Amino acid sequence: MTAPIATNQTILVVGGGISGLTAALEAAECGKQVILVEKTPALGGRTAQLYRYFPKMCHPTCGLEINLKRIKGNPNVKVMTMTEVTAVAGSRGDYAVTLKVSPRFVNESCTACGECAKAVQSEVADAFNYGLAKVKAAYLPHAMAYPQRYVIDPSIVGTAEGEAAKAACKYGAVDLGMKEETVQLNVGAVIWATGWRPFDANRIQPYGYDRYANVITSVEFERLADPHGPTGGKLLRPSDGKEAKNIAFIQCAGSRDENYLRHCSRICCMATLKQTQYVREACGDGGKSTVYYIDIRAIDRFEDFYQNVQKDATVSFVKSKVARIAENKDNGNPVLHGVDTEGYHRYAVEHDLVVLAVGMEPEVTGLREQGGLPADIIQDSSNFIEGSKDGGMFGAGAASSPLDVNRAVQSATAASLKAIQVIHKTASTEAA
Amino acid sequence: MADNKFAAYICSGCGIGDVLNVGALEKIAQKEGKMAIVKNHPFLCNAEGVQLIKDDIANEGVTHLCIAACSRRAKAEAFSFPTVAVSRANLREGVLWVIAEGADHDEVRQEMAEDYVRMGCAEVKKMTLPGGNLKESSSKRILVVGGGMSGMTAALAAADAGYETVVVEKSGELGGFANKLLKRVPFSGPYAEPQPTGAANMTARVSHHPLIKVHLNSTLAETAGAPGRFNAKIAQESGAVAEELVGAIVQATGFTTYDIAKLPELGGGQANVVDQAGLEAMAKAANGGAIKRADGKEVKSVVFVQCAGQRDASGVHLPYCSGHCCATSIKQAMYFKDQNPDVDTVVIYQDLRVPGMGEDFYRSAQQKGVIFTKGKAGRVTGGDNCKVEFRDLILDEDTSAEADLVVLATGQVPSAGVNLDDWTATVTAAESGDETAKAKKIELQKTSVLNLTYRQGPDVPQFKYGFADSHFICFPYETRRTGIYAAGPVRRPMDMLQAQEDATGAALKAIQAVENAARGRAAHPRAWDLSFPKARLEGCTQCKRCTVECPFGAIDEDEKRFPLFNEERCRRCGTCMGACPVRVISFENYSCDTVGSQIKAVNIPDEFEEKPRILILACENDAYPALDMAGIQRITYSAYVRAIPVRCLGSVNTIWITDALNSGYDGVMMMGCKKGDDYQCHFVKGSEMAHYRMSKIGDTLKQLGLEPERVQTQEVAITDNARVARLIDEYVAQINEIGLSPMKGFG
Amino acid sequence: MTTANQNALAKYKNNFLKEVEANVEDGHWVKMCMQCGVCAGSCPLGPHWEHSPQKLFMMIRAGKREEVLGSDSMWMCTSCYNCIVRCPRKLPITHIMHGLANYAHRLDLAPKGQPTRDIAKLFWDNLAKTGRVNELKFSLAMYFKDGFGQGVKNAMAMQATGLGLLKAKRLNPMEIIGGHKCKDISGIKKMIAKAREIEDRRRGLA
């Protein structure tokens, strides 16, 4: 591929989730040149994998549609997918950035007609659905994927199936010869919108996520509730595909815990309150949600959402950090053991399904080796980005702090202006 | 300008050519579409296909082209020809992928494709290329209202980016609420100790910044104009009025603290019961020494009562949580502990809300010996020996704590100016001669912050609880007053860290607004849009529907009550166009004609063919993508529908409906986004307005002798791929039920 | 009331938390609890506690001195360490429970005849005598702690067990005379006495 033109007046945005999209677009709509790099094959990030937003219960893809329309309509933004930053040299106003572009095995000629997928039989884990389902090894990441281009999974490259996919494409879009490429860029400022990842629930041993099929994570639950998800929006539990009606939500799964994450992930309380309404949506009055919490952090305007959920007879709250989960061998129900600390009431209750409200940690950690952040970046004790020593690189969105979408966008918009300040300073000093 | 030359390009790729008779489509484009050039290509979106079109533009002088291929949502970059008018006939997602396979559908599938080609040609014929409207004289200065932390941050952010900035502060000094604080909570690691507020340094930077001009003791007497040309009249202490021409406005007017006098049950108004602001004052007075009460007694024990007059479900006090108060009380408890570890400090909370790294600040306070008790305060009595009665929620008992001082953590009340609902009601009443309303209007006017000369009222609309927030989660700066952006606690309850971030973001949006205005472009969400509404005033009946219904207050009225368009305020939704009963309002590339001609272009079979025709008018942001994605997922629906994307249901003019029914359509489906309190419409009331207007169309239907079912409005979400197909098939069934339209052949 | 208790009361007046921080093993951790209750739910003998650890911590902060020190709750600790490994604030809860129990015992505020309290004392005395535990003497002492009659009953009740061990050569009747012991018993005794003396001095109980 040909490297896009970039100068010290160009802003590099790393990460194509809602924060990266925002940072890139806000700068571009101020007339700035932006290069937006995304590690995965499509833009949208984790918000695209959410079913609904709190508190409006609206659909994240609605905002994504607008942002994609903004991208399509704006020549100032150059998008590079399947691309990662491997090195950053130089300093504020003049960075030399090295990018690694992984092969998609499908070129710009792709029309998304889908013939390659028809020609391929073998399947791979569906990343969009957090591996809860499988997709063909030639796939469109999801219905709204941008760029609207298929991906050939490396596993079938060099196999008969790979050739079949190639043969099936009338447009010469399948290019099995693609190799990993390295691209060098010069940019004036860098915005790290590298986002978050769900905390690894396997590490929370007392909850047996690794041992019990019906203990899942909050991000997986989003996919279950989504009509575009693996269960077509039905809340079917993994062990036996039965509809889950009596669901437990465990807060601070990893967060606020010095054994795992020191910080509070901020979004999980609201996310769970939202998800209790998925249960209502699916089961009506027949559903039952129980929220096990330490503090309900429904901050600022969100308080009324909390108050409305409290009025919902199908939702109850227990002030308790669940001690451990066992499994009822006969029916596969998780059994929660703990104590309601409001007055000390011991419980041992069965639920159909347990949803762990897993915490947020930075997707890109403090590791300095390849793929990590440049040494110049300042991170806090949980590896969130506070800024850079030379003041030319900025964290945006969930890479900078555990933030909900609204605040992530706010943060990204601010980061966008800070980047513009940098390149304007460079321009004016050069002019002088 | 050169003569128009029309061309149509039909793609036979992605299987279009295999399933559809492309030759027939070409003929239609020539004969019915009257296209001067008609070409087909097996792979139109590749370099060669695109070059074919470029060459015709360059060599054949093509000015208008219809691309009959995939959806307008696909291949946008390949099919971007900025110098010509372009329409897209959606043969792939709109026909090929949604109509069931097999020979018995060949006929209806082909008819559908032919209609879309007809529509595409008809549309482009009525389009002109938007020229934009460059403003030479456009101002790029930024006005910041409010000189607190948010305001100063916004001013510095804009000025540091090279934009001249004007700050208007009503008090005699910059710094705002931060001046009242001894210290702030930490913004960065290790999140253990209170930090200096930094207000003084910031004040100094603002005062000395070459690009920043500050008006102290000043308020906005009047704000007229639009982005790029706001004229702000600034009333000064002296009584003089300064005028500033600015391009955009950041409203950072902050908050006031909830009046503790309203909390008598919590000791509000009694001795030694203070709010957090009061405690800051005491701490500043102590100046590093022991904190003393009003009566001079050294405070040896203090109780903090969280959520005082907040999170109140009873409707008496603030229903919301102000977010910052838990961390603030922690900070204030540290004031005591750091000065003297033996002071007893107890924080009574219901949920301790210190998100993110605030957890470390909480730990630090515990480390210092601050006691946290989960409880709900009942009665507080002040005096020499204060008493807080509360329910200990852990020990499950009613108990009480005695202390020298009680601090109530009260909430933030936004200073957002006039509530526009209130305003509109008052104005309407006043106009109908209500005297008290007239008086109230004057009182309201006094409370205004911006004093906008907009028809829709003097301030920005408020979202909830008086906060001037955006309605959208993905777009916190999506203002309903183009070029005016609220920032800080006036937008939403928040702490200083968030306020400064927010102000920086708002400054960017202000910069964007002045840049867009200068380019004559729209603002978010149609930032790329160069079209803007034009009105043939000679046809106007001064009915004021456009001025009333414009969701963005873009249209004023001149003395003769003709609409005065402020295109820089306009968001290009077309609501005015939909509202206009005499259809004098239009955009270059979107008008009553561009849509009307498409409707008329559809070939209506006579009733004996028993092929109903159903018109779909689909919101281009939610419903049309849903239809599109139904195609991408190969979900099939009836071939009897003809879908036209509209910018917003609010732009739908009833003439389209009546024309459609007159010309023999059997039904009309309007698909818009969610309405109501949690509306999805980025043009505020489009969907709602459509429902309203269609409720009115009943009479027209009666006159035509048609059943009300022939017009249907649906709320469709972007995720409704499968549902939208179901809705279509159900409606087709329903239409077959009530029978085909009697109007056929009369159109 | 023991003088130790009087001293403590005098020194800390109504600030029980400060007293605990100063005098109870790892007591300075009590203030760090955030009342999540994971300890309460993790304890195998939880169902038998009057007050769970996290509740005890709240009671300490609330100054409920007699209720806390008079409670038999912390005597229910089996030292399984579940609470420690699960505590999100890393409180050494097991140690705090041991510390509270010991403190209550030293001030003689712990419930009289609390079996674990009594046995803990017997055990310690037993090891302090020879430096090593003499299981037979320890068991017999246990049976007879509530007087001779009860002792016989206890012994009879546990006869099967005892005989089992005897058969398995895991209970040695010869232990009744002599049995295992350290060589430097006197040194050990002096050492323990000294440690006790230092600790009491530090805690102001001397």
Place this chain on the structure above:
Amino acid sequence: MVKKQYAFYPGCSSQKGATASNFLTSLDVVVDKLGIQLNEIPDWNCCGASIGYGEGGELPRLVINARNLALAEKELPGQDMVSGCPACWLATRETHERLAEHASLLAETNEALKEAGLKLNNTVKARHMTEVLIEDLGWEALKAPVVKPLEGLKIAGYVGCQTNRPFGIAGESFENPKYLDKMIETVGAEAVRYEQKVACCGGALAFSEPDKSQKQIRDIVESAYDNGADMIVTPCQLCQANVEIYQSEINKKHGTKFSMPVVYYTQLMSVAYGGSAGQAGLDGQVIKADKLEAVAKK
């Protein structure tokens, strides 16, 4: 070959004629086959166990453990201290770590130790026998001497508490440690999956709260039966004693017919390594481990 040297802390229960004497017996074959030399710490004393706190308090408990560490430091320089008994190990390791953390406590400790003519520099690492076997020798080495694989034996690995929490074996989880199952498999037997692997047997409260702790024991044994175990194996002396000895009591009280052998992992190894029933201390079972004896007799 050069034997690995360790300062050995047997602990009271492992002494001749004490409840865990059979553990010590079985250990002989194991250390011999694995080339380990255990040098008993001269004149070691009791660790205070988990119940010592009641009367002992903090410092006296630290001091008695410090004495053992000081003795090892002095008499067996350069050797890690290894204990077979979790309670001993835990008390010693806790002492080592707390004294390392708090200089004042170390000073006070030494002040007391002086009375016994000792001084502690706190340089000795306190370890548990399972730790040593897994970390210092490794699974391959543990498998090598197996001559009589315990084929067909279904064994419930009962880890219990104190070998597992709060320190545990490196890399193992507190809720589902796998090393004991791995040991069972290493000696050729089948590890039974059951719920009570890390449940508490009541520990020292077996004496003072018999009903409460016997409830715990009952759950453990029941679960082992339900999952088809022939016997239970444990690394813990107190667990072994409680779970084995009180079965008769439980049977008496609840009419159950428990007769579930409870052995030490060293007894399994001893047999698998070719040791006789006697060498494996199987004569020390209150409930005979017949199936294991059968293998030993092969």
